[in-house]
Amino acid sequence: MNFVEKRIISDGKIGEGDVLKVDGFLNHQVDVNFLNEIGREFYKIYSDCGVNKIITIEASGIGIACITAQFFNVPVVFAKKAKTVNIYGDVYKAKAESYTHKGAYDIIMSKEFIHKGDRVLIIDDFLAKGNALKALIKLVEDANAEIAGVGIVIEKAYQGGGEYVRSLGIKVESLARIAAMSINEGIVFC
Amino acid sequence: MNFVEKRIISDGKIGEGDVLKVDGFLNHQVDVNFLNEIGREFYKIYSDCGVNKIITIEASGIGIACITAQFFNVPVVFAKKAKTVNIYGDVYKAKAESYTHKGAYDIIMSKEFIHKGDRVLIIDDFLAKGNALKALIKLVEDANAEIAGVGIVIEKAYQGGGEYVRSLGIKVESLARIAAMSINEGIVFC
Numbered sequence: 001m002n003f004v005e006k007r008i009i010s011d012g013k014i015g016e017g018d019v020l021k022v023d024g025f026l027n028h029q030v031d032v033n034f035l036n037e038i039g040r041e042f043y044k045i046y047s048d049c050g051v052n053k054i055i056t057i058e059a060s061g062i063g064i065a066c067i068t069a070q071f072f073n074v075p076v077v078f079a080k081k082a083k084t085v086n087i088y089g090d091v092y093k094a095k096a097e098s099y100t101h102k103g104a105y106d107i108i109m110s111k112e113f114i115h116k117g118d119r120v121l122i123i124d125d126f127l128a129k130g131n132a133l134k135a136l137i138k139l140v141e142d143a144n145a146e147i148a149g150v151g152i153v154i155e156k157a158y159q160g161g162g163e164y165v166r167s168l169g170i171k172v173e174s175l176a177r178i179a180a181m182s183i184n185e186g187i188v189f190c
Numbered sequence: 191m192n193f194v195e196k197r198i199i200s201d202g203k204i205g206e207g208d209v210l211k212v213d214g215f216l217n218h219q220v221d222v223n224f225l226n227e228i229g230r231e232f233y234k235i236y237s238d239c240g241v242n243k244i245i246t247i248e249a250s251g252i253g254i255a256c257i258t259a260q261f262f263n264v265p266v267v268f269a270k271k272a273k274t275v276n277i278y279g280d281v282y283k284a285k286a287e288s289y290t291h292k293g294a295y296d297i298i299m300s301k302e303f304i305h306k307g308d309r310v311l312i313i314d315d316f317l318a319k320g321n322a323l324k325a326l327i328k329l330v331e332d333a334n335a336e337i338a339g340v341g342i343v344i345e346k347a348y349q350g351g352g353e354y355v356r357s358l359g360i361k362v363e364s365l366a367r368i369a370a371m372s373i374n375e376g377i378v379f380c
Contacts, residue, residue: 029303030252030266032259058249062220063256063266069222076220076253113219 003037004153004175005189014183018156026153027060027125035067038175042123042151043071045173049148051121053077053114055140057096057107057132064153065123072121077114079107079136092142096135107132109139118145127152127174130161137170149173156181157190193227194343194365195379204373208346216343217250217315225257228365232313232341233261235363239338241311243267243304245330247286247297247322254343255313262311267304269297269326282332286325297322299329308335317342317364320351327360339363346371347380 001009013021025031051072056065057079065076082105091108098105114120122136133150140147147170155162155174158181162172177190191199203211215221241262246255247269255266272295281298288295304310312326323340330337337360345352345364348371352362367380 023300024302028267028270028300030256030259030268032256032266033263035256036260059252059268059270060248062249062252063268066220066222066225066253066256067260069220070226070257073223076222077218078220078249078253080218080249110213110218112214 001189002175003034007034008154008176008187012187014181014187016183018181020154020156020178020181020187022125022154026064030063032063032067035064038064038153039068039071041175042068042121042173046121046149046151047072049121050119051148053118053120053145054123055079055109055114055120055136056123057081057136060126061124064125068121068123068151075113077109079109079139081105081107092139094135094138094142097129097131107135107139109143111143114140114143114145116144118143119148120145121148122150123152124150125153126156127154127161127165127172128156128159130159130165133161133165137165137168151175154178191379192365193224197224198344198366198377202377204371204377206373208371210344210346210368210371210377212315212344216254220253222253222257225254228254228343229258229261231365232258232311232363236311236339236341237262239311240309241338243308243310243335244313245269245299245304245310245326246313247271247326250316251314254315258311258313258341265303267299269299269329271295271297282329284325284328284332287319287321297325297329299333301333304330304333304335306334308333309338310335311338312340313342314340315343316346317344317351317355317362318346318349320349320355323351323355327355327358341365344368 090111149171152174280301339361342364
């Protein structure tokens with residue numbers, strides 16, 4: 001097991017409804033040293049890919065993206081989940097289904113911050129059905145930017161989102177890939 | 191002018207409705223090197239205050255809090271804006287008015303991650319009327335934890351939130367304090 005898988009086993013909890021709770025170290029309380037290890041790992045994978053921007057989606061992707069961006073020395077742009085009065089002007093927009101928030105929502109990114117010629121690394125904490133990721137990919141494509149790759153901390157491989165995105169020819173690297181998970185049987189990694 | 195004030199002048203934009211847009215470097219696109227300077231500055235101010243946890247609120251506080259936490263070598267806990275199915279169990283809860291999102295919302299923090307004996311540093315990008323900050327303070331007080339201090343990147347001093355929180359005896363340090371701001375006259379720092 002690698003360091004992410006070990007941490008999931010030691011500190012993660014499986015909840016009702018196919019929920020993997022990692023809120024003690026990843027998406028509510030955040031272990032910043034752990035994020036640093038994650039950032040270093042993503043840098044190992046993508047350091048030669050010409051990444052000039054990291055994009056993610058609020059909220060739990062932001063910390064991971066910012067720490068990872070230190071290794072690449074590039075800016076982060078995070079897609080926002082709703083239009084606020086602080087964003088005006090032209091935005092790229094995509095609809096995402098949410099598993100954790102129930103129902104669809106729009107994500108937006110200002111056209112100021114993503115352009116043709118950008119080579120972006122997409123970072124997120126989870127990949128399950130891939131709804132948030134598909135919406136981020138749409139934003140990048142609408143901007144005529146290129147996707148250098150996707151870096152995911154935890155992929156629920158059995159939910160098919162990763163498989164689908166890889167079938168588009170996009171490189172997706174997940175630090176932990178879960179093949180199966182249940183309260184009784186625990187977690188099986190790929 | 192310090193580095194935050196300089197950056198606001200060079201890259202910030204004043205919008206309609208008393209909005210200071212800093213989404214090119216702070217809260218949509220994020221300049222991670224700039225966040226590092228901010229983190230170092232907060233560490234200079236609060237390194238001797240026994241901080242064992244940094245707390246903030248999603249979304250735009252998270253990147254700043256995570257980068258700052260590297261200097262303190264402590265975890266971050268970010269309050270969430272709505273109850274998701276990924277959080278269960280007991281939470282502390284407080285209501286916050288939102289200027290940018292219009293209307294009130296609940297913020298929550300799991301009781302697992304804040305306790306009596308914690309000395310927390312509260313970090314956020316903006317302080318205006320102080321609604322988010324007051325809600326965070328309530329969470330910390332409900333947990334019987336102590337507030338070592340508050341670190342803010344940009345305070346709109348003329349909106350009174352900082353003055354109110356300081357009147358409670360809480361140390362609030364803002365890296366840029368705006369005394370007045372208008373589209374025609376620009377920005378005046380305190």
